[in-house]
Amino acid sequence: MSEQTKAFYVTTPIYYVNDAPHIGHAYTTAAGDVLTRWHRQRGEDVWFLTGTDEHGEKVLRTAQANGVEPQQWADRLVEQAWLPVLETIDAANDDFIRTTELRHTERVQQFLQGLKDSGEIYEGDYEGPYCVHCEEFKLPGDLIEGEGDQAGQLLCKIHGRPVEIVSETNWFFRLSTYADALLAHYEANPSAVQPQSAYNEVIAFIRGGLQDLSISRSSFDWGIPVPWDPSQVVYVWFDALLNYATAVGLGDGPGTPGAAKFAATWPADVHLVGKDILRFHAVIWPAMLMASGLPLPRKVFAHGWLLVGGEKMSKSKLTGIAPSQIIDHFGSDAFRYYFLRAIVFGSDGSFSWEDMSARYTSELANGLGNLASRAAAMVVRYRSGLLPAPSAYLEADLDLQRLLATTVPLVDEAVLSLDFAGGLSAVKAYVDAVNGYVTEQAPWVLAKEPENEARLSTVLYTICESLRAIAVLYHPVMPKATTSLWDQLGAAAGLGELSAQPVQEAGQWGQLTPGAVVTKGEALFPRLEESRDHGQSPRLEESRDDGQSPRLEEPEEQSA
Ligand code: MSP
Numbered sequence: 001m002s003e004q005t006k007a008f009y010v011t012t013p014i015y016y017v018n019d020a021p022h023i024g025h026a027y028t029t030a031a032g033d034v035l036t037r038w039h040r041q042r043g044e045d046v047w048f049l050t051g052t053d054e055h056g057e058k059v060l061r062t063a064q065a066n067g068v069e070p071q072q073w074a075d076r077l078v079e080q081a082w083l084p085v086l087e088t089i090d091a092a093n094d095d096f097i098r099t100t101e102l103r104h105t106e107r108v109q110q111f112l113q114g115l116k117d118s119g120e121i122y123e124g125d126y127e128g129p130y131c132v133h134c135e136e137f138k139l140p141g142d143l144i145e146g147e148g149d150q151a152g153q154l155l156c157k158i159h160g161r162p163v164e165i166v167s168e169t170n171w172f173f174r175l176s177t178y179a180d181a182l183l184a185h186y187e188a189n190p191s192a193v194q195p196q197s198a199y200n201e202v203i204a205f206i207r208g209g210l211q212d213l214s215i216s217r218s219s220f221d222w223g224i225p226v227p228w229d230p231s232q233v234v235y236v237w238f239d240a241l242l243n244y245a246t247a248v249g250l251g252d253g254p255g256t257p258g259a260a261k262f263a264a265t266w267p268a269d270v271h272l273v274g275k276d277i278l279r280f281h282a283v284i285w286p287a288m289l290m291a292s293g294l295p296l297p298r299k300v301f302a303h304g305w306l307l308v309g310g311e312k313m314s315k316s317k318l319t320g321i322a323p324s325q326i327i328d329h330f331g332s333d334a335f336r337y338y339f340l341r342a343i344v345f346g347s348d349g350s351f352s353w354e355d356m357s358a359r360y361t362s363e364l365a366n367g368l369g370n371l372a373s374r375a376a377a378m379v380v381r382y383r384s385g386l387l388p389a390p391s392a393y394l395e396a397d398l399d400l401q402r403l404l405a406t407t408v409p410l411v412d413e414a415v416l417s418l419d420f421a422g423g424l425s426a427v428k429a430y431v432d433a434v435n436g437y438v439t440e441q442a443p444w445v446l447a448k449e450p451e452n453e454a455r456l457s458t459v460l461y462t463i464c465e466s467l468r469a470i471a472v473l474y475h476p477v478m479p480k481a482t483t484s485l486w487d488q489l490g491a492a493a494g495l496g497e498l499s500a501q502p503v504q505e506a507g508q509w510g511q512l513t514p515g516a517v518v519t520k521g522e523a524l525f526p527r528l529e530e531s532r533d534h535g536q537s538p539r540l541e542e543s544r545d546d547g548q549s550p551r552l553e554e555p556e557e558q559s560a
Contacts, residue, residue, distance in 0.1 A: 007045040009268045010036050013277060014053040014097065014243050017074045018062040020081035022320030023339075023351065024274070024306045024313045026089050030336045031303065031345060031420065032272050033091040037476030038415045041503045047265050049247050051097035052082050056135050056236030060222040070222045074100060088323050090332040090479055097247040099224075099239055107246040108239055109227040111292065112215075114251070115173065116228060120291045124172045126214040129163035131156035133316065134276075135236045137214060138163055158276055159316070170214040171226060173238070178287035179210045185286065191299060193282045194418070195346035198275065198302040202282040213238075213284060241285045244268055245294070268297040270418070275302040276312075301418055304348035306339075313351070321351065333478035334360050334525065340420035340477060341428075361528060368431050368470065368481075369525040374438065375463045376488045379518040382447050387464055387490065388457035389514035396437060397462045401509045403433055404469055408507035411473055420477075427473045434466045464489055465512050471498060472506040481524040490516035 012032045015025050029050055036048040053059075054074040063073035078098060086093060097104060115121050129138040134156060136142075143163060146153040153162040183206055186192055186199070193199040216232035217223065223233025242250065248265040252258025273281050281300045289296050305312040308319040327335050338356050341363075343349030379387060393401070407430045414423035441459045446452040468491055475482040475498050486498040494513030495501060 005045070005264060007047040007265050008039045009047045009248070009265050009270075010039075010049070011244050011268055011271050012050040013271075013273050014051040014099065014240055015082060016056075016058060017052050017054050017077040017082065018059050019315045019320075020077065021085045021323060022313060022315055023323050023326065024320070026085060026323040026335075027306055027339050028272050028274065028303065029086070029091050029093075030089050030339060031418075032270075033089070033093070034336060034340060034420060034476050035270065035272075035415070035418065037092065037479070037499075038503060041472070041476055041499065041501065042412075043502055045264075047095070047248070048091075048093045049095050049097060049244065050086070050091070050093045051095075051243060051247070052078055052099065053236065053240045053243075054078075054098055054100045055223040055233070055239055057132050057217075057220055057222070058135055058236075060220055061132070063222075071100060074098070085323055088327055088332065089335060092479075095247055097243050099243060104239075104243060104246045105224045107250045107252075108224050108234060108242050110251045111242060111245075112234065112238075113227045115288075115291055116171075118291070120174050121171050121215070122174070123169065124212070124214075125168070126170050126172075127167040128165065129154060130166040131159060131161070131163045133159040133161060136280075137166070139211075158312070159314075161316075166219070168214070168218050170218065170235075171216040171229070171232060172212045173215045173288070173291070175213040175284065175287050176210045178290055179206050181290055182206050182283065182286060185296060189298075192296070193278075194299060194301045198278055198282070198300075198346070202278065205279060206283060210283065210287075237280055237284065238288070241280060241288065244271065244285075244297075245289075267295040269299065271297050271300045273300060273302055275304060278302040301346070303345050304343065306343075307348050307350045310350075326356070329528075330356065330360055331480070331525070333481045334364055337364065337424065337477055341424040342421070344421045345418050357528060360525065363428055363431075364481075364525040365523075365527050367428065367435065368474075369523055371431060371435050371438065371463075372467055372485050372488065372524050373520065375460075375467055376518050376520045378443055378447075379460055379464065380520055382443070382456060383460065383518075385518050387512060387514050387516040387518050388460055390458040390461040390510075391454040393458060393462075396440065397458060400433060400437055400462060400466060403430060404466065404509070405507040408469070408473070408504065412504055415476075424477065427470065430466070430473075431470060434463060434470070437466075438463060461512070461514070464518065465509065468495075468512050469506045472501040472503060475499065475501070476503075484521055484524055488519055488521040490518050493517070 010032050012028045015021065032048060036046050039046045059074065060070050063070040066073060129143060131138055138156065142157055143154045144157050146155045146162065150162060155161060156163050186203060193202050215235045215238040216226050217235055218232045221233055223236060224239050226232040226234060245266060249258025249262040252262065271281050286296045307313060313319045338359055342355060342359060379385060407426050410426045411423040414426065443456055443459050446456040446459060467485060468489055471482040471485045483498055486492060489512065491512060494516060495511060
């Protein structure tokens with residue numbers, strides 16, 4: 001298959017099934033989903049993969065602690081937690097891979113056998129510190145001395161928990177031989193690891209020298225058997241990293257559907273990962289691919305952590321917030337919007353109910369929601385719900401058109417480079433400008449004098465046409481609210497489905513068809529009421545009249 005037909009391939013990490021998802025996990029998936037929908041709306045083929053990482057000691061111990069078999073535990077967590085969360089956050093993934101599926105385990109074994117046959121794998125002794133929570137063999141620089149109760153123990157820097165000393169005879173991958181090739185690759189492809197801080201970290205790590213990697217474990221059996229030595233199971237990271245390739249047909253013979261899928265998908269265009277798992281993705285994974293002669297991923301993007309009290313949010317530290325805790329109050333659109341808008345992708349960010357609530361109210365309910373409900377209400381009231389045709393444009397109208405024309409490429413560029421916060425702030429600036437235009441043009445004043453009829457038509461068209469563009473630009477981020485806006489604008493009759501509107505063309509003025517049937521629908525973002533009973537958590541009121549009915553504000557309008 002030719003390069004032109006290759007899909008844009010986006011992945012999230014596959015999540016450990018030792019516990020249920022918290023918003024840190026949902027954050028990565030939401031970002032991947034927004035990126036996916038953006039590229040789709042550019043008219044590209046996209047393939048978006050997510051899934052679960054089910055082997056290894058961590059999952060095994062959790063299952064044992066719960067008195068069930070690890071497979072049973074994984075099945076339960078996937079069914080009850082990891083699949084449902086995709087619905088909760090409104091993710092439109094194309095595939096969901098589980099590392100216990102045969103399509104994965106068979107291809108992992110085949111890949112490993114290939115490396116063994118080509119001399120990339122040898123038997124050796126391993127002794128050293130291992131963090132079960134990271135599922136990682138640790139280097140001295142990754143450890144800190146314990147204090148207090150933990151005095152005398154070495155702790156994992158990330159988890160603050162004691163590491164265990166593992167001593168085993170294992171199979172090793174010749175990772176150390178790939179240091180120069182990796183450095184050369186990253187020098188030639190400086191955007192292959194982003195942001196810049198992540199790139200620098202990877203380069204420094206490789207320059208520090210690489211050790212061969214133990215890729216099997218013999219002290220437990222919850223994993224994929226090493227094909228030539230069933231007394232060992234494949235090291236969970238070696239197994240897990242391969243998911244990105246096994247899910248799209250890695251190693252399948254010529255002429256098979258798997259081979260066609262692989263040619264149409266691989267290499268991945270973006271692996272989205274948290275910064276704690278950068279090294280696996282930017283050092284071990286490309287070396288594994290190099291060893292088997294496969295193309296390397298085009299980009300690994302390491303995002304920051306969601307922090308609570310200055311520390312990485314985590315279930316084990318009891319700081320995990322379930323996505324539904326937020327989404328039940330604010331809705332999935334607001335969840336997706338908030339995390340991508342409030343935190344620069346690549347930096348850490350703290351979540352607070354207060355900040356979320358404040359942005360919801362000012363940017364979504366009052367900013368976009370109110371604009372949309374005012375626009376629909378005015379067209380219904382002044383033009384019986386039929387979108388008027390514009391007449392002559394004045395400077396104020398043209399200013400808005402020009403601002404839109406410059407905003408669209410800016411947003412496109414920002415999202416393509418994973419600067420979601422930058423992209424969303426540019427759209428928001430446009431929403432603010434349209435709100436300012438409504439206030440200045442005061443259509444409710446124009447509506448009083450019959451001689452302003454043509455001017456009122458132009459103003460109403462300008463507001464609705466602006467909302468048309470806003471719906472297109474925000475659709476990848478807030479699919480539900482923008483679909484409702486699209487319906488209220490009556491846009492589908494002339495333009496078709498919202499998801500089919502190319503984002504790059506959103507700035508072309510005059511796409512809405514005059515005569516379109518505009519209706520007042522549900523409030524896009526119902527107003528919040530602070531709950532007094534539930535401490536900090538705000539509660540969404542049921543849509544009330546003042547949420548739905550336009551706030552035309554000015555007293556004059558009421559008598560118009
Ligand atoms: N199973 C491995 C990944 C294998 S990919 C081949 C793993 N799983 S995880 O469930 O522990 O973490 C998955 C992702 O969630 C990681 O990218 C991690 O950075 C991210 N997050 C976990 N906690 C997070 C926050 N508090 N904030 C942001 N992301 C966080 O690692």
